[in-house]
Amino acid sequence: MSHERWTVTFIVSRRKGEQPPHFQSFQLEVDPDEYVLDGVERIWAFHDRSLVFRHACHHSTCGACGMLVNGVEKLTCITPIRSVTSNGGKVKVEPLRNFPVISDLSVDMSTFYTRMEETCAPQVVPVRGSALPYEKGLFEQADPAYERLADCIECGCCISACPVAVTTPEYQGPAVLAAAQQAFSLTGHAGLLEKMDGADGVWRCHSGFECTAVCPSNVDPAWRIMDLRRKVIGRRIKRLFGLAK
Amino acid sequence: MAFSKPHIIVIGAGFTGCALAYDLARRGMDVTVIERGEIASGTSGRTHGLLHSGGRYCVSDQESAVECIQENIILRKIARQCIEFNGGLFVALTEEDAAYAPRFAEGAAACGIEIEQISPQEALRLEPNLNPKVLTVFTVPDGSFDPLRLALAFAASGRYFGAQFHPYHEAQVLVFDGQRRVKGVRVLNRTDGSTREVHGDLVVNATGAWAGKVLAGSGAQVNVTPTPGVMVAYDRRLINRPINRLTPPSDGDIIIPQRRMMVIGTTSYEAEDVDYIPVEDEQVQQMYSDAVALVPGVAGCRMRGAYMSARPLVGKGQSGRSLARTFKCFDHLEADGIDGLVTITGGKATTCRVMAEKTADLVCKKLGLSIACETHAYALRSYRDYYTPNGGRP
Numbered sequence: 001m002s003h004e005r006w007t008v009t010f011i012v013s014r015r016k017g018e019q020p021p022h023f024q025s026f027q028l029e030v031d032p033d034e035y036v037l038d039g040v041e042r043i044w045a046f047h048d049r050s051l052v053f054r055h056a057c058h059h060s061t062c063g064a065c066g067m068l069v070n071g072v073e074k075l076t077c078i079t080p081i082r083s084v085t086s087n088g089g090k091v092k093v094e095p096l097r098n099f100p101v102i103s104d105l106s107v108d109m110s111t112f113y114t115r116m117e118e119t120c121a122p123q124v125v126p127v128r129g130s131a132l133p134y135e136k137g138l139f140e141q142a143d144p145a146y147e148r149l150a151d152c153i154e155c156g157c158c159i160s161a162c163p164v165a166v167t168t169p170e171y172q173g174p175a176v177l178a179a180a181q182q183a184f185s186l187t188g189h190a191g192l193l194e195k196m197d198g199a200d201g202v203w204r205c206h207s208g209f210e211c212t213a214v215c216p217s218n219v220d221p222a223w224r225i226m227d228l229r230r231k232v233i234g235r236r237i238k239r240l241f242g243l244a245k
Numbered sequence: 246m247a248f249s250k251p252h253i254i255v256i257g258a259g260f261t262g263c264a265l266a267y268d269l270a271r272r273g274m275d276v277t278v279i280e281r282g283e284i285a286s287g288t289s290g291r292t293h294g295l296l297h298s299g300g301r302y303c304v305s306d307q308e309s310a311v312e313c314i315q316e317n318i319i320l321r322k323i324a325r326q327c328i329e330f331n332g333g334l335f336v337a338l339t340e341e342d343a344a345y346a347p348r349f350a351e352g353a354a355a356c357g358i359e360i361e362q363i364s365p366q367e368a369l370r371l372e373p374n375l376n377p378k379v380l381t382v383f384t385v386p387d388g389s390f391d392p393l394r395l396a397l398a399f400a401a402s403g404r405y406f407g408a409q410f411h412p413y414h415e416a417q418v419l420v421f422d423g424q425r426r427v428k429g430v431r432v433l434n435r436t437d438g439s440t441r442e443v444h445g446d447l448v449v450n451a452t453g454a455w456a457g458k459v460l461a462g463s464g465a466q467v468n469v470t471p472t473p474g475v476m477v478a479y480d481r482r483l484i485n486r487p488i489n490r491l492t493p494p495s496d497g498d499i500i501i502p503q504r505r506m507m508v509i510g511t512t513s514y515e516a517e518d519v520d521y522i523p524v525e526d527e528q529v530q531q532m533y534s535d536a537v538a539l540v541p542g543v544a545g546c547r548m549r550g551a552y553m554s555a556r557p558l559v560g561k562g563q564s565g566r567s568l569a570r571t572f573k574c575f576d577h578l579e580a581d582g583i584d585g586l587v588t589i590t591g592g593k594a595t596t597c598r599v600m601a602e603k604t605a606d607l608v609c610k611k612l613g614l615s616i617a618c619e620t621h622a623y624a625l626r627s628y629r630d631y632y633t634p635n636g637g638r639p
Contacts, residue, residue: 003526018437056284060478060549061391061503064286102413103435103436109632122326139482149503
């Protein structure tokens with residue numbers, strides 16, 4: 001937070017019912033250290049009460065406020081306005097890609113949440129082992145009894161950023177594959193590998209790491225997809241030698 | 246004559262509205278929930294996520310403290326899916342803090358909160374990033390929860406029992422039957438701009454800090470003081486359990502771990518308009534200093550977010566800190582001579598289930614029904630089922 005004041009134009013994607021979508025501009029006085037979501041909320045509070053957007057926790061634990069900001073997936077509650085524009089500049093806000101739009105900036109998460117549920121990935125995981133293997137030493141000292149909320153906040157940013165997700169709605173998508181990887185690591189449930197071993201699972205990914213680039217929550221879905229591929233291949237080899245059912 | 250289920254309209258899908266929808270639906274009623282935003286987009290979503298042991302209130306507000314510990318134990322059973330439960334600490338940093346310890350211990354015992362005094366060395370072994378100058382330390386059964394997912398779990402369970410949720414639908418005005426009886430709500434569908442009336446046997450106003458605003462012009466009244474507090478999130482997890490300052494409730498008295506973060510809260514001031522309350526820089530700075538006092542390593546963290554949440558405190562005319570954190574449900578027939586209308590407000594996230602239970606009890610009483618609450622005894626449905634097409638029903 002600062003006492004600096006900027007004038008910024010928010011260009012907001014609007015869609016109501018069957019009417020054609022369009023953009024609407026709002027000029028706001030902002031503190032550049034405020035977050036993009038603060039700007040969106042002020043547009044609703046003081047300029048246009050019909051604006052629909054999804055938000056809840058305002059500190060990156062819930063994943064409700066993922067949007068496109070100047071073309072890039074952002075969790076808007078932790079994206080300072082300073083980081084996406086300059087004084088006199090523009091902030092273009094659109095709903096996430098690859099999800100049906102409910103209205104304006106809000107998208108329908110039902111297919112995504114249904115798939116996440118099918119992986120049985122828990123939200124609460126042991127603290128020890130909850131970091132990625134390459135984050136050496138992080139949380140490794142923690143008492144084995146300690147638990148924490150998992151990294152994935154199910155914001156959908158990775159699905160929106162995934163260029164192959166647009167090729168078919170059947171593709172599970174990065175967050176779901178990452179959830180399967182984490183669930184398998186915790187439970188060893190082989191059914192998960194079978195489920196994800198297919199064109200709509202681990203093999204459609206083109207290893208472009210766009211998901212990891214936009215993930216606001218340290219999940220590194222691309223690393224997890226690559227790891228899931230290793231696990232899927234490992235299981236196939238074991239089966240070949242009759243070592244797994 | 247065919248038995249027709251009573252139809253209850255709940256305005257608001259925060260913790261209370263979601264828990265109430267579940268409770269009423271589980272008791273066999275038809276429930277329609279009208280919510281202006283999405284689930285938990287008001288006060289609820291922005292709570293700091295402390296699963297209260299009741300320790301914070303065990304001296305000043307024992308009624309709230311007892312509610313907290315009872316509900317803490319129940320939520321740990323029914324909502325494990327979204328709770329980090331590693332216990333918590335109350336720590337004294339000054340002689341003045343330490344002098345509060347006997348009253349704290351007495352209060353906790355009186356409220357049935359299991360605490361244990363441990364040595365500063367033991368506390369530092371449990372939490373190596375704690376301020377090494379701690380003088381007196383107690384363990385408490387605190388935890389932290391994911392605010393959205395807790396609300397979603399109640400909403401999912403409500404959907405499982407048939408409750409209908411209408412997010413992005415704003416209650417514009419209460420509809421009366423020509424007498425002094427509420428028969429429904431006129432609702433604006435914010436996704437397409439259309440309006441319609443929804444009729445029911447009873448309307449419950451579960452809009453928390455907005456409870457007064459929703460009733461404006463209806464003749465019904467409720468005394469709620471929106472009392473916001475500022476919170477700041479930092480980008481590292483240096484503790485595994487909530488660290489409370491061992492003092493009477495005051496600003497910046499708790500740090501809560503959440504995922505890979507920590508959240509410090511909170512301040513307390515009064516707001517007139519709850520729809521938009523700015524986060525003031527001075528309060529963010531104050532939170533930072535308070536956080537560093539408890540966990541010095543916060544100085545090496547990056548701020549991840551700063552936000553505020555408006556508590557719905559029942560009553561007016563006293564300073565926010567002195568208003569009780571307990572809840573109240575009002576039958577507007579008794580208070581204002583208006584029938585068919587109940588308001589539930591006040592309370593805390595930790596106590597949302599019992600708030601719903603008492604409100605559903607009042608609804609039953611008004612309808613002349615006698616159906617027992619069961620929500621304390623069964624685990625909630627997976628929060629993700631809220632978004633599944635049939636609410637997770639086979």
